[in-house]
Amino acid sequence: MTTLNSKKPGTVYPGWLFFFRINIAGFALLHFLAIQPDFADLYSYKGYIYPDIMDTTTDNVSPTLVSMQAFLHYLHLPVAYDTLLLCCRLAYPLALLLLMAGLFTRISAMVALFFQLLLIKSIHLYEYGIDGYTTFALFYCCIFPVGRVYSLDNRRRKRYQLPDHRPYLFLLQAHMGIAYFFSGFDKVIGVTWRNGEALWKALHSHNYYSLLNLDMLANTPFFVVSGWATIVLEMGYGLFMNMRATRMYWLCGIIALHVFIAFFMGLFFFSALLIILNLSAFYAPYVKLAEVRKPVVVGR
Structure with missing residues (x-):
């Protein structure tokens, strides 16, 4: 349980x-x-x-x-x-x-x-x-x-x-927070993620494989909104993932981001690994597993 x-x-x-x-x-x-x-x-x-x-x-x-x-x-x-x-x-x-x-x-x-x-x-x-x-x-x-x-x-x-596992957990959480922050920072300093161009190009690159075609959304704000949502999720990672009230919401957002990457860019293994790392750092530590008990010998 x-x-x-x-x-x-x-x-x-x-x-x-x-x-x-x-x-x-x-x-x-x-x-x-x-x-x-x-x-x-x-x-x-x-x-x-x-x-x-x-x-x-x-x-x-x-x-x-x-x-x-x-x-x-x-x-x-x-x-x-x-x-x-x-x-x-x-x-x-x-x-x-x-x-x-x-x-x-x-x-x-x-x-x-x-x-x-x-x-x-x-x-x-x-x-x-x-x-x-x-x-x-x-x-x-x-x-x-x-x-x-x-x-x-x-x-x-x-x-x-x-x-005492807490120092190791802190190291993993800090690593993830720094990685996501600078990933988002790298995106926000360039115009292509802010206007949706980078996301559009990524979905149409010959290097990636998409399960679905999103060309029908070309004339909608989808790519601009998605670009900004990615930036906010990544740059706010270190703050909101460490706040108990917002942790689960932010974690769901990050997982949704990587599911999107898996299905629309074909990076299945990359997305799976990042989801594992996120769950290891910000979900599994707060789940209490059944305690391991020493075996009890019952007399005849």
């Missing part, structure tokens, strides 16, 4: 750590599985761009499959590129499954983060916003005590004392 109300206003509950862990790991796993039909085209020497050519355009700091292979050769471990690619292809989802289960949680999160960075930076020309958000979400799984709530680690170590 869950309840949104508590006896003490403003009380936060540690169940958000479980929500964050299982949803971030599950999302990353689904996103990785979604590219499997194109995996060889993206990563192998039979793909669109040879990996060693792709590697010449990197920052020479981020790890890539090519640089990892070179490092292994330096250690006198001659591993073929295809073998290394297969190992990464298996290790990354395995680490995510362990993270979901909360088994060796921190190590699993660190391994998942490493392979996520390795795989993304190896095809950095195809990288976009969702990959950066996935990186910082997995990083937070490394530093947050996400394995202390509803995890196999707890059962294995028989831990029942919950950690």
